[in-house]
Amino acid sequence: SRARLVLARTICKHQMRPGAAQLHVFATVGTTKFDSLCGTLDSETVQQAMKDKGVVRLVVQKGASEVTPRSRVSGLEVMSFEYAPSLEGYFKEADIVVSHAGAGSVLESLRAGRPTIVVVNDKLMNNHQEEVASALQADGFVTCCKPHTLAQTVLDIAITAPPEFPRRAPGDFAMLLDKLMGFDP
Amino acid sequence: IMPLLEKCGNTGSRTPQTIVIPRAREVGQSYATSVWTTLVALAHSAYVVLMFSPEVILCNGPGTCIPICFWALMARWLGIRNTKIVFVESFARVSSLSLSGILLYPFADLFAVQWKPLTKRYKRAVFGGVLS
Numbered sequence: 589s590r591a592r593l594v595l596a597r598t599i600c601k602h603q604m605r606p607g608a609a610q611l612h613v614f615a616t617v618g619t620t621k622f623d624s625l626c627g628t629l630d631s632e633t634v635q636q637a638m639k640d641k642g643v644v645r646l647v648v649q650k651g652a653s654e655v656t657p658r659s660r661v662s663g664l665e666v667m668s669f670e671y672a673p674s675l676e677g678y679f680k681e682a683d684i685v686v687s688h689a690g691a692g693s694v695l696e697s698l699r700a701g702r703p704t705i706v707v708v709n710d711k712l713m714n715n716h717q718e719e720v721a722s723a724l725q726a727d728g729f730v731t732c733c734k735p736h737t738l739a740q741t742v743l744d745i746a747i748t749a750p751p752e753f754p755r756r757a758p759g760d761f762a763m764l765l766d767k768l769m770g771f772d773p
Numbered sequence: 774i775m776p777l778l779e780k781c782g783n784t785g786s787r788t789p790q791t792i793v794i795p796r797a798r799e800v801g802q803s804y805a806t807s808v809w810t811t812l813v814a815l816a817h818s819a820y821v822v823l824m825f826s827p828e829v830i831l832c833n834g835p836g837t838c839i840p841i842c843f844w845a846l847m848a849r850w851l852g853i854r855n856t857k858i859v860f861v862e863s864f865a866r867v868s869s870l871s872l873s874g875i876l877l878y879p880f881a882d883l884f885a886v887q888w889k890p891l892t893k894r895y896k897r898a899v900f901g902g903v904l905s
Contacts, residue, residue, distance in 0.1 A: 690865075691863070691864045691865040691905060692905070695864070695905055716865065716866070716869065717865065719865070719866070719867040719868055719869070720864070720865050720867055722867075723867045723888065754902075754903050755903075756902075756903060756904060756905070757902040757903060758902065758904060759902070760900075760901055760902045761861075761885060761901035761902055761904060764883055764885070764899060764901060765829075765831075765859060765883065768857060768859070768882055768883050769828070769829065769857065
């Protein structure tokens with residue numbers, strides 16, 4: 589609600605000394621078209637919330653989305669692009685990642701050790717994306733929200749690395765495959 | 774891939790090949806036009822399966838694998854080749870299977886999932902660890 593937003597902003601302002609935080613946010617939608625997320629990132633509400641949090645730079649990888657976020661608030665630099673050959677650098681450089689609920693993007697963010705906000709697209713039909721997002725949130729790896737609650741989530745999120753996500757461990761699967769094909773150890 | 778194969782003892786007599794096959798259906802494509810594109814995909818897949826006569830088919834979520842597995846099953850039932858089908862369900866599937874998963878579940882020789890709760894719901898599924 590609006591009152592909660594105003595309260596959270598006030599708390600942020602008092603907690604932060606001027607110039608204390610110089611945060612970078614990286615937002616990614618992978619290969620999807622996620623206009624409601626790009627639209628909310630392009631809004632003064634969310635950008636002001638980011639600024640109050642101490643964010644100075646927002647980079648948006650917008651994929652196939654039509655909306656191109658630009659800076660709506662002074663003091664917050666906003667850069668948007670469609671795709672890049674590798675997003676690794678962008679993840680590593682960010683203090684907070686805002687990601688669509690695609691398993692690939694979320695995993696990349698977690699493996700880069702970034703606090704991750706997963707934004708679920710409530711306009712998608714048959715939304716099985718929510719399953720992964722909820723499961724990861726339940727295990728404490730990410731924080732989920734919807735596009736219209738992004739501002740509040742940005743203000744609330746803690747800038748601490750999430751728990752380490754299990755690495756790819758193909759050993760078990762390889763053993764099962766060997767056994768199936770008759771290669772017993 | 775080559776260094777990995779050599780490490781596993783492969784003498785390198787056969788180099789890995791990449792073959793492109795058409796999708797049976799694009800995301801959001803109308804079901805009417807899908808009939809034709811599925812037939813095209815089936816034809817391509819028949820050729821690939823016949824040409825290579827694989828011992829193992831390793832596939833994951835996307836429906837592109839369905840026509841390939843279809844022909845492998847045909848070959849198996851006709852006694853031509855006992856091809857093993859290994860299916861790895863997508864990491865995005867936590868509590869339910871994808872459509873490809875549901876279709877291949879009765880036929881796969883190894884059906885791997887990446888979230889443990891699925892093994893309770895689907896008895897033939899095994900947890901193969903996180904493979905994403």
